[in-house]
Amino acid sequence: MSQTSALTLPDGLWLGRIWRAGIGPSLITLRQGRVIDISSKTTPTMRDALERADLAEFTATAPGEDIGALGDLAAGSIEARPEQTHLLAPNDLHAVKACGVTFARSMVERVIEERAAGNPARAAEIRARVADVIGNSLRDLIPGSAKAAEVKALLQAEGLWSQYLEVGIGPDAEVFTKAQPMSAVGYGASVGLHPISKWNNPEPEVVLAVNSKGEIVGATLGNDVNLRDVEGRSALLLGKAKDNNAAASIGPFIRVFDGDFTLDMVRNLELALTVTGADGFRLEGASSMRQISRDPADLVAQTRGRHHQYPDGFMLYCGTMFSPVQDRDGPGQGFTHHVGDVVSIAAPELGVLQNTVRLSTEAPEWRFGTAALMRNLAGRGLL
Template identity: 55%
Template sequence: MIPYLPADWRSATLIGRIQTDDGPTPVVVTDGRVRDVSKTAPTVSQLLNAWSGRIPEGRDLGALEELPLQPAFGAASCWRVLSPFDLQCIKAAGVTFAVSAIERVIEERARGDAARAEELRASLRDRIGTDIRSVKPGSDAASRLKQALIADGLWSQYLEVAIGPDAEVFTKSPPLSSVGWGDWVGVRSDSAWNNPEPEVVLACDREGRIVGATLGNDVNLRDIEGRSALLLGKAKDNNASCAIGPFIRMFDGTFSLDDVRRTVVRLEITGEDGFKLEGSSSMSQISRDPEDLAGQTIGRHHRYPDGFALFLGTMFAPIVDRGAKGLGFTHHAGDLVRVSAEKLGVLENKVTTCDQAPPWTVGIGELMDNLARRGLLAGPR
């Protein structure tokens, strides 16, 4: 068993990218063996856009457990697992667990009084005619809930995207900027309050077809975004701030979108100071279906000819104090972060600051130069 793969990985169809002696290489893993498909599809974008379920021709690289793949933070080996996305735009959906968002507003108003919090829930339930946990975003009940929250002085722009008709979908990071399993993940050195966001990430082709899923860490700088929602770009798009992997698990007879809907994403953080934190987020509690989120990302107003990755959001927000009481959680350099799910494996990264993380240097131009030198740009065959 390879510790970063799903338990049933030998029966799964996995797609990813490996840094080899030649450069970034798209691979397909089936029956435990790794196939270099770069001569058929020089990029994962091309591979997913042409995906039919048939495994393309390629060069056998051997059994996955025998490849010299090492984490970038633990060894100097040039063979390592890269983010499974290359030319795709990295998109993310926010505030997709509406109940979690509303509960935080209620808890803030109740100030720790459980009885008062239940009174607020009951009052909202009586006025909208249903439990807030069953409200579907954009529905008539959601509109009534909005009016009730406004009347109580509890409304915010975050709740608009939590229960309104339009999802929050933003660009997390540019193509080729995400890091993979075993790499460093970065937080800004000027951030004093930040946390990981463990999420499921959809793999979508140029038509918006969802073809598979993987894991992601949408690193969040809570102090910067908390100052103003208009600082979302500064809080989200930074060097090494987006981790995805280890591989995309493709939909087939062993894995489907319904499995995504049932996924439980787990988070483990282990600090060099002995600090430990664990938590989980269940996709069954998401307010907007993954198909709806993908559909709101692409359409006649938004096109992605190279396809896109889509973070689905999280309900996990660590509040455990780390250090002085009341200061909550924030990352320390050297934290080991593990995002896991039974059918998607483990995404493991180590925390550093964005200015100390390995700089992002391989952009589209550099990738094209590498593929040209390898004779891979003649087009798909």
């Protein structure tokens, strides 16, 4: 199964990164469908770009080199070899963080994962019981509120309280490290599953671009690949479930905030997900930012503050309401990926992020880290 959808983006201010064959990672923008390399001594990295006080003006006017059409670059990015010119994840030196259990629907599914202890065959039975007890009580619930405390007491009385509900409706958000700086993959790349996982799914999410001062300066799309059986066995396996080779996908570009694209627009984004398999299977889903339980600005404030600084800024996955229950391999088994699945995450305002599912052990190894980036930029006279 190969990716076939063309990458198109609406008018806006866009920043991204590519690997240029024979050169290395470069900072790019888009102008009238053309890809412009704007790498310079003053702004050699995406980290440096997002720190600029004149970010919108810089994105719109920075001089650079026209290196071709977006469509051609996107087509050449599909499972490209490392030495080929191709799109990269738009972030570079940023920490890659994620918030979990930020939607009522995903809260319920996390309770089910925990109760099923990683066994998808038990999930349907537990799902029915949890729904009978919880019903719609989590809808429109403000985390940390008095009403949330009442719901917590009800669930505890029914023996259904969970650590996932604690971070879902309690005062403190779940914030974890999704990937290391420089390890995320971009549009067209393989996205990786740890080979021990037999029950997993994509997670379509909005990813916020945040600079070192904690300012949200743009947004993009992300796939926070989820190993349901691994995390379901124990929340202490979160690192193993989330941070693996090629397990974080971000892109295709960061859309920079301006008068036409703002944080309020992010709060209303509608994400569409499609998974197509070589076996003819097709899964469609959605995630609406309108139904998030915690405001994106609050998630950023819980991530960065006097308690924790990010001198190179960070990318923040905001969570998803999407939890697939459609059976694929047998009744009651729910959904799980097959190697070769093509995952497409799209929003009209942010374009589309497409990746092909492989095992983390079969996806290209992550070899180009921060030290390699510094040496490359120095060798090109950009530092």
